[in-house]
Amino acid sequence: MSRITRRSWAEPYKIKMVEPLLRTTRSHRAKAMADAGYNTFLLHSDDVYIDLLTDSGTSAMSDNQWAGMMLGDEAYSGSRNFYHLEENVRQYYGYKYLIPTHQGRGAEHLLSRILIRPGMFVPGNMYFTTTRLHQELAGGTFVDVIIDEAHDPASLHPFKGNVDLGKLEDLIRRVGPDKIPYVSVAATVNMAGGQPVSMENMREVRSLCDRHGLKIYLDATRAIENAWLIKCREEGFAHRSVADILRELCSLTDGCTMSGKKDLLVNIGGFLALNDPAVFEEARSLVVVYEGMHTYGGLAGRDMEAMARGLVEAVQDDHIAARVGQVEYLGNRLLEYDIPIVRPIGGHAIFLDARGFYPHLEQDLFPAQTLAAEIYLDSGIRSMERGIVSAGRDEKTGQHRYPRLELVRLTIPRRVYTQAHLDVTVESVVTVFDERHKVKGLHMTFEPKYLRFFQSRFAPVSG
Numbered sequence: 001m002s003r004i005t006r007r008s009w010a011e012p013y014k015i016k017m018v019e020p021l022l023r024t025t026r027s028h029r030a031k032a033m034a035d036a037g038y039n040t041f042l043l044h045s046d047d048v049y050i051d052l053l054t055d056s057g058t059s060a061m062s063d064n065q066w067a068g069m070m071l072g073d074e075a076y077s078g079s080r081n082f083y084h085l086e087e088n089v090r091q092y093y094g095y096k097y098l099i100p101t102h103q104g105r106g107a108e109h110l111l112s113r114i115l116i117r118p119g120m121f122v123p124g125n126m127y128f129t130t131t132r133l134h135q136e137l138a139g140g141t142f143v144d145v146i147i148d149e150a151h152d153p154a155s156l157h158p159f160k161g162n163v164d165l166g167k168l169e170d171l172i173r174r175v176g177p178d179k180i181p182y183v184s185v186a187a188t189v190n191m192a193g194g195q196p197v198s199m200e201n202m203r204e205v206r207s208l209c210d211r212h213g214l215k216i217y218l219d220a221t222r223a224i225e226n227a228w229l230i231k232c233r234e235e236g237f238a239h240r241s242v243a244d245i246l247r248e249l250c251s252l253t254d255g256c257t258m259s260g261k262k263d264l265l266v267n268i269g270g271f272l273a274l275n276d277p278a279v280f281e282e283a284r285s286l287v288v289v290y291e292g293m294h295t296y297g298g299l300a301g302r303d304m305e306a307m308a309r310g311l312v313e314a315v316q317d318d319h320i321a322a323r324v325g326q327v328e329y330l331g332n333r334l335l336e337y338d339i340p341i342v343r344p345i346g347g348h349a350i351f352l353d354a355r356g357f358y359p360h361l362e363q364d365l366f367p368a369q370t371l372a373a374e375i376y377l378d379s380g381i382r383s384m385e386r387g388i389v390s391a392g393r394d395e396k397t398g399q400h401r402y403p404r405l406e407l408v409r410l411t412i413p414r415r416v417y418t419q420a421h422l423d424v425t426v427e428s429v430v431t432v433f434d435e436r437h438k439v440k441g442l443h444m445t446f447e448p449k450y451l452r453f454f455q456s457r458f459a460p461v462s463g
Contacts, residue, residue: 009325012318013415016063023049024380037457038373038442040382049380050421052410055348057103057261057268059414062313065265065306072302081304082295085271088311092243093220093250095273097280099287100297100304104221104259105130107272109290111217111257112138114282115181123171124184125163126150126191129390129451131184131219131257136395140181143171150192151404153342153353158233160195160344161188161226163205177212186219187226187249191386193407194222194327194346196229199237199249206252215276220256223249224263225347228320243315255279262348265310265414269303326412329419333426339433342407349411352429354387357436363388363402365441369458371408371432374439379428384409390453 024032024047036042040053051058073079086098101107108131116122118139124131125146132142145167149157163185172180183205188196209216227245231237237245250256255274260266272287274280284294291298299307313319324347331345340356354368361367368387375381387406394401410425446457 009322011322011326011415012316013062021049022046026377029377029380033373033377037445038369038460039453039456039458040372040376040384041454042457043376043382047380048376048382050417050425051382052349052412052425053382053384055262055411055413056259057266058416059261059265059267060416061265061267061306061310062415064313065309068305068309069302072300072305074301076296077293078295079301079304081301081308085304085308085311088308089271089273092246092311092315093223093256093273094247095250095255095275097274097277099272099274099280099283099294100299101270101272101287101291102298103261103268104219104257104270105134106291106298107257107259107270108134110272110283110286111255112140113286114279115215116140117181120179120181121171121175122181122184123163123168125161125186125197126189128186128190128219129392129453131186133451135184145171145183146189146192150189150195153193153340153351153356153405153407156343158196158344159198159201160192161186161197162201163197165204165208168205168208172212172214177214180214182215182217182254183209184217184219185253186221187223188229188347190222190348191390191403191405192346193342193351193405194225194348195342195344196226196233196347198234199230199245199252200234202249202252215254216252218250218253218256220250220273221259221262222348223256224314224320225324228317228324229347241315242317242320246315260307260310263314264307265314266303266307269299269307271297323412323414326417326419326422330410330412330422330425333422334429337426337430337433339429342405349409351386351405352383352408352410354406354408357433358439358441360437361439361441363406364400365461366444366458367441368406368408370439370442373442373458374432374435375408375428378432379424381410381425381428384411385453389456392452 032047112134116138120140122140123145147164149155150160260269340353342351354371358367368385391401391403440461442458448455
């Protein structure tokens with residue numbers, strides 16, 4: 001009888017090319033952090049050792065994708081790569097019409113401009129920064145209708161991205177369906193910790209919206225990861241393929257915005273996919289104004305080809321199992337050291353609970369921004385704040401929004417880092433956690449008008 005009772009899994013790829021990484025000294029990082037105003041977004045990438053800032057556009061493309069880049073049809077109109085992308089979107093997402101955009105926020109802009117009018121209300125399962133801003137710039141007001149468990153990092157609810165049907169129905173009753181342009185559903189929910197929405201909940205939301213004549217638009221940026229989590233967590237889906245689950249999930253919606261820079265394994269690109277021919281005609285006209293011709297939308301033909309091929313790779317079960325498996329590995333290692341993180345572990349990142357690190361810091365001292373800076377200072381690992389800075393200010397009062405979640409995101413790029421890089425990350429986070437009582441927080445020294453988390457600057461609190 002074999003002494004091996006369990007077989008380990010490994011990433012379903014081998015490394016063909018490497019990019020050297022530079023390790024720096026503490027004094028070097030201290031200067032770099034000060035020069036960046038204690039904002040990890042403003043660091044130079046050359047000063048970063050392991051970059052966990054985002055999974056957006058940071059994935060490693062396959063040899064097949066790179067080969068496709070050489071087949072880019074750079075015709076100004078009617079590129080064959082557009083039609084290949086359109087075919088694959090129809091096959092795997094199921095939507096009838098495709099508008100390519102330079103990235104996801106281009107699609108959000110088009111959808112918001114077309115459907116939202118001043119005085120409307122847009123319900124969604126927790127805000128995302130660019131999505132909410134486009135909705136607000138179009139005159140809408142975002143209304144959070146996510147379940148309460150999403151705001152509790154310790155809750156073990158398996159689908160913390162679910163829409164609270166009671167909250168949604170209350171909004172419809174209060175403002176009327178004519179004041180709601182559509183229901184915005186993200187899969188997975190980034191700001192809640194990469195948490196998925198269940199198929200059961202999506203069916204219930206679809207039924208509720210049909211009763212009131214409302215449309216549903218999906219933020220499908222990480223819907224493939226959501227499909228995998230449905231496969232793992234929801235009864236009746238264990239034996240179905242991710243591709244099949246994804247297609248059913250999308251069938252419950254009327255269209256989607258998409259950043260191909262996440263699930264679809266490319267460095268640039270996105271799209272707006274639709275079923276409504278009238279909305280499509282308006283989007284096809286408007287995209288020419290803001291992005292480019294409707295058959296390229298701000299993208300080179302080679303970029304559309306890479307996205308078309310990446311889509312096929314992304315829905316393979318072995319790929320997504322390894323992708324989410326890396327995230328789970330990092331999360332489980334941190335839990336071994338009792339590090340406070342959002343649970344259950346999400347699909348694309350580990351979210352550290354900054355309140356658990358720094359209960360002595362008020363939110364006005366920016367605990368999550370502080371934690372991201374401390375991790376960089378310790379090891380050169382770059383992460384991202386997802387708390388009061390990301391939440392921004394209330395446009396009416398001018399005061400900070402105070403979200404219940406104060407998080408730091410350790411985001412795993414796809415097919416980039418090894419288990420050893422994740423072990424180094426664990427060691428740094430544990431070290432910072434053990435030194436947590438020495439930290440005094442930050443104060444803001446510069447704040448831009450829009451999406452302040454990208455460009456705000458800070459300085460350490462003294463005394």
